[in-house]
Structures are given as C-alpha cells and as structure tokens.
Amino acid sequence: MSETAKSRAAALSHLRRDGLVAGDPIPLPLTMASIFHTPGVETGVDQYGRYxxxxxxxxxxxxxxxxxxxxxxxxxxxxxxxxxxxxxLKSGDRVLLPADGYHATRAMAERFLKPFGVVCDTRPTPTFLDGGFNGYRLVFVETPSNPRLDICDLSAIAEAVHGQGGILVVDNTTMTSLGQRPLDFGADIVVSADTKAVNGHSDVLFGHVASRNADIISKVTDWRGMVGGIPGPFEAWLVHRGLETLEVRFDRMCSSAETIAQRLSEHRAVTGLRYPGLKGDPSHNLARVQMERFGFLISFELASEQKAEDFINNCSLMQAATSFGGVHTAAERRSKRGDAVPPGFIRLSVGCEPVEELWKAIEASLEKVSA
Structure with missing residues (x-):
C-alpha cells in the first residue's frame, strides 16, 4: 500500500475529532429521523429524511x-x-459494459435501459480496448472482473474514452479504494457495493458513487432524492463502523490470499487458477502498475460440479455464500448464478481467519475431493 493510502487509512478513525467539543461521543451517533425541526427556516438545515x-x-x-x-x-x-x-443517460445514448463482469449490471441494462432507448453493448475485460469507444456516451468497466479476475488498463481506457467524449465508470467493489484508485487513473466515476469488504461483516446492503466532477455528483444526488433510492440511517451507521476496521481487515485478507493462491497453484486438484498477485497470472504485470494490493478474491476450477460443491460444503472454515468480502472465508460455484464459467468453477473470498489454520481446512477439503 502506498504512503498516501496508509495516511488516509490512519486518519479515517479520527475524522470526527476536529468537530468534537467536551462531552461529545467519540463514536458516531445514530440519527434515526425522517423529519427535523425547521421553524421558519427554508435552507441550510436538514428538513426531510429523503434528502x-x-x-x-x-x-x-x-x-x-x-x-x-x-x-x-x-x-x-x-x-x-x-x-x-x-x-x-437518455434515450439514444450508447453504453459499453463488460461481458464478463457482475451479471446483474448487464441484466439491469438489458431489462430496464433498453426499453428506454439506451443501446447496450458488451466487450470482454481482457480485450476491452479493442474496437475503441467511438459513439459511447458511457463506458463501464469492472477490474478485476467478477468472477474471473481479468484486468484491463484503466489509464489507457480513460484516455481513449475521454478522447471520444465519453464518461468512464469503474466498478471497484472487488478492490475498495485501499486496493485500487480508479479516479487517480482517469475514471470519472467509481461505484462500489459497500455490502462487501467496506462494511465487511455481511450484515448490511450498501453502495456508493464517488466522483471529482461536481456536475455528476449533483445529478446523482438529485436522482437519489427524487426517486427515494436512499440508504437507511442504521445501515449507514453500520457501514461507518465497518469502515474503521477496513484497513486492518483488507490487509489481512489480501496477505492471506497471496499465501493461499500460491499454495493452490501447487495443488494437483486445482486448474484454471486466477489471482493477480501470482507472477504467472496473465494480469500480474498490469496489476502491479494499477493496484495497491492484489485483492482477496481467488478463482479456480475443480474437475466437476460435484467436486466443487463437496469442496465448499466440506471445508470447516468456509461458508457457502454468494457474496464476498466478509470476515469469514466464503466460496461459491459461480455457474449456478448464471456466469459463463465451467461447472467446477469456484470464486473464493478469503476472510480474516488465521492463514495457516485456514489453509489446513482448505487443503483437507481439497484432499477429500481429489482422493
């Protein structure tokens, strides 16, 4: 992690410090309110909980x-x-999406954007630069892609998209801002499912949009207030609490994933292993340039659907779950979620368990399915 990232992480738990007066609570108070006291005041104060x-x-x-x-x-x-x-976006705009990223993004575009006249195309992450970006109002990338963990060149894509007058959006869910900083590489917008590692405790749904463009932030904020797509205060409070341990958790998870990925690469039952931190991974050189860490997700294949299910279900330190980024290690056979992957393909999210104990449990379960 860079010195700048370390500095931001160190200051995170003390952001409230300068505004405190004697007797104030140091942890963030939870404000559960839909209405606020506004006698004769029209602006400058909280008025209604949708805004x-x-x-x-x-x-x-x-x-x-x-x-x-x-x-x-x-x-x-x-x-x-x-x-x-x-x-x-408006009717007539064209959008480019990753063909191999999170499936719900493509499904949403197909089912809800297309009927409004938005044209949606897809392109594989490893060759995302091929074909250029002429005519696209918005280009959306996810790197590393979920679930295969392919990577694309953010700087090169940002330059090419902007050269055609488009907007670049990066889904940074798999890495968080501690692991990768797309805005620093030219992206206009970052989106993230903070349900995952940012909150980290698998007990809340949450997300955010980040941008250094004031007009974009204004439009997104206006849309949220108008349609009521707002987070609950309690959920926001939980995410704030989770954020205070993000650096500790993320560091542990990434370090453990590096160890486990190397050991998986040497196991006879494992094929098709992908992890950007491995020197032999096709994405390794690019990952070293644009990622602060190599992440906590690993993907690989076992010989069959049944072997994959048995491996996950019989591992004593692994949960069978569809999400990732929690303190517990979790895994899923992704073909059952509709991803275009082999039946034995597994996405593994490494948690915060002691790494040697976790590896013993993983190895024991692999031995059973490869016996």
Whole structure:
C-alpha cells in the first residue's frame, strides 16, 4: 500500500475529532429521523429524511476521505450503479459494459435501459480496448472482473474514452479504494457495493458513487432524492463502523490470499487458477502498475460440479455464500448464478481467519475431493 493510502487509512478513525467539543461521543451517533425541526427556516438545515441525514453525511465523508472525492451513498451496490445510469443517460445514448463482469449490471441494462432507448453493448475485460469507444456516451468497466479476475488498463481506457467524449465508470467493489484508485487513473466515476469488504461483516446492503466532477455528483444526488433510492440511517451507521476496521481487515485478507493462491497453484486438484498477485497470472504485470494490493478474491476450477460443491460444503472454515468480502472465508460455484464459467468453477473470498489454520481446512477439503 502506498504512503498516501496508509495516511488516509490512519486518519479515517479520527475524522470526527476536529468537530468534537467536551462531552461529545467519540463514536458516531445514530440519527434515526425522517423529519427535523425547521421553524421558519427554508435552507441550510436538514428538513426531510429523503434528502439528507447526519449519519449519511458522516459515512459519505469517510468514504470521500478514502476516495479523495465526493461520495453519494445508496441502499445497495446496484442502487449506486442504477443511479449513475438513470441520472446521466437518455434515450439514444450508447453504453459499453463488460461481458464478463457482475451479471446483474448487464441484466439491469438489458431489462430496464433498453426499453428506454439506451443501446447496450458488451466487450470482454481482457480485450476491452479493442474496437475503441467511438459513439459511447458511457463506458463501464469492472477490474478485476467478477468472477474471473481479468484486468484491463484503466489509464489507457480513460484516455481513449475521454478522447471520444465519453464518461468512464469503474466498478471497484472487488478492490475498495485501499486496493485500487480508479479516479487517480482517469475514471470519472467509481461505484462500489459497500455490502462487501467496506462494511465487511455481511450484515448490511450498501453502495456508493464517488466522483471529482461536481456536475455528476449533483445529478446523482438529485436522482437519489427524487426517486427515494436512499440508504437507511442504521445501515449507514453500520457501514461507518465497518469502515474503521477496513484497513486492518483488507490487509489481512489480501496477505492471506497471496499465501493461499500460491499454495493452490501447487495443488494437483486445482486448474484454471486466477489471482493477480501470482507472477504467472496473465494480469500480474498490469496489476502491479494499477493496484495497491492484489485483492482477496481467488478463482479456480475443480474437475466437476460435484467436486466443487463437496469442496465448499466440506471445508470447516468456509461458508457457502454468494457474496464476498466478509470476515469469514466464503466460496461459491459461480455457474449456478448464471456466469459463463465451467461447472467446477469456484470464486473464493478469503476472510480474516488465521492463514495457516485456514489453509489446513482448505487443503483437507481439497484432499477429500481429489482422493
């Protein structure tokens, strides 16, 4: 992690310090309110819970501190992605999406953007630069892609997209702002499902949009207030609490993933292993340039659907779950979610368990399915 990232992480838990007076609580208070006291006042104060809340502002301030940008929060990652699309696009616009990224983004575009006259195309992440970006109002990338963990060159794509007058949006869910900083590489917008590692405890849905463009933030904020796509104060409070341990958790998860990925590469039952931190991975050289860490996600294949299911279900330190980024290690056979991957393909999210104990459990389960 760079010195700048370390500095931001160190300051994160102390962002409220300068505003405190004697007797104030140091942890963030939870403001559960839909209405506020507004006698004779029209502007400059909280008035109604669909437009603002002190707890939202605190978590947006914390997220903005990490992103070095303004942030707008939402009740889920898909809420954040939808807000960008519906706030910035109009009938006749063209959008380019990753063919191999999170499937719900493509499904949303197909089912809800196309009927409004927005043209949606797709392109594989490894060759995302091929074909250029002429005619695209908005280009959306996810790097590393979910679930295969392919990577594309953010700087090169940003330059090419901007050369054609388009907007570049990056889904940074898999990495968080501690692992990768797309805005620094030229992206106009970052979206993230903070449901994952940012909150980190698998007990809340949340998302955010970050941008250094004031007009974009204004449009996304207006859309949120108008349609009511707002986070709950309690959910915002939980995410704020999770953020305070993000650096510790993320560091542990990434370090453990590096160890486990190397050992998986040497196991006879494992094929098709992908992890950007491995020197032999096709994305390794680019990952070294644009990523602060190599992440906590690993993908690989076992010989069959049944072997993959048995491996996950019989591992004593692994949860069978569809999400990732929590303190517990979790895995899923992704073909059952509709991804275009082999039946035995597994996405593994490494958690915060002691790495040697975790590897013993993983190895034991692999031995059973490869016996």
């Amino acid at each position: 603002d809340n002190p707890t939202w502002r605190a978590v947006e301030h914390a997220l903005g501190h990490l992103e070095d940008a303004r942030c707008v929060t939402f009740p889920s990652g898909m809420g954040a992605i939808s807000a960008v699309f519906f706030a910035l």
